[in-house]
Amino acid sequence: MTTALITGASSGLGAEFARQLAAQGHGLVLVARDRERLERLAAELRSQAGVEVEVLPADLTDQDQLSAVVGRVSEPTHPIGILVNNAGIGLLHDFDRNPLEDEVRHLRLHVEATMSLCHAALSAMSGRREGRIVNVASIAAYLPRGSYSAAKAWTLSFSRWANLHYRREGILVTALCPGFVHTEFHERMGMTKMFIPPFLWLHAPRVVREGLLDNLRGKAVSIPSRRYKTVALASHVLPRRLLVGPRRRPRRGAIGA
Template sequence: MPIALITGASSGLGTEFAHQLAERGADLVLVARSGDTLENLAGEMRDNHGISVEVLVADIVEEAGMSRVVARLADAAHPIDLLINNAGFGLPLHFADNDIDDEVRHLRIHVEAPMRLMHAALGSMRGRGGRIINVASVAAFIPRSTYAASKNWLVGFSEWANAEYSRDGVTVTALCPGFTHTGFHERMGLARGEEGIASWMWLDAGTVVREGLRDAARGKALSVPSWRYKAIVAATRILPSSLLAGAGRRGRM
């Protein structure tokens, strides 16, 4: 069976990826900092779907944790077929007021971590084939502090990598959801409804993951779930930057 490695698997879209891939019969390697949560999820996946699940407890912002995940991706005896770079966290929009060490960790998990894990995965996938999904955001197309900047980098890098390595049998897809009910905002101390975003703009995690997996299977470089967010991304191509920056100030993340 194919093997998928998911970072940030203990919650949100990471957990949803685990459920949907397990339902399809894929074996899993679950990566996150929270060992107990991962073990509980792994047990559920094994019991419900009869698949093999590895648990890899690692903080990929730290060198030791990153090295463990890189080593697993490089294991030629048990190669990874699908890498999902999903781990991440948000910070308040006001960069100048944020702790700079928090901002550096934020940059490392959203830029350095997927870059290093992609490099490791490509080393084992090229010629053999494989897929990489980088969870980015619609924020990549709207000026919105360092979160948007890091996701913009991830989208651009993914689009280039998909064109470059598809000839080697490896596709790279940047998955760009809009606001999604996952617990991401709650972990920042926001209750549902406190973000200041209209209810129609919120997406369901199951839909986001299902469309992301479908687009990755089709070899698409960019996946934007839902027609309403596709329209928003299209609009960003023509709207003035000052108007986009104003839209990006909405909400607290």
């Protein structure tokens, strides 16, 4: 078994990736901003799965801290065999209402950090002629939904290309494109969930399980559930104005609401 580095590992999909990969016997490097939560998860996984777990606290929007994680991915003596780019944030308001610095930070996390870590991983994996990368995108990549969709569209497009280009070198690259998932993501951005129909929600274990399986199968894109596969297909034929969707509704009491 190899070592997997997971960003955004302190909660949600990232923590679920850690649990499932640990259960498969992989060692882990857990990356997120919250050291305390990472340490708790690391202790849980060491106890339950008996695997080695490193904790690497980092804010990937900070260049120095991103460079430290890039350095770990590039480390030749303790190689990273699986990279999961999962770290992400959402912005509550429309593009013109968000402070520009928030939009820039959002872009750095979703695009620059993913690109930097993929560059380090692919450079190292090419030399070994093996490796796996899962880039967590979103079904929003298929939809015109502001800068979040635009950033995830980059992740989707890049992963498709990398899957074709690097599979000849034994490297499997997959864009995981879930829809709404029961995690802390929406609460953290201050968005209410009450107006989202229950049938649209997915559970993190299923999303991660299908994403890892599709990655092993060599698929460039993984879209969990038939309902979201239908959304992706519909995005190619329906008028764009029908795909924009409603404005986000702030949770009562949310900052900036």
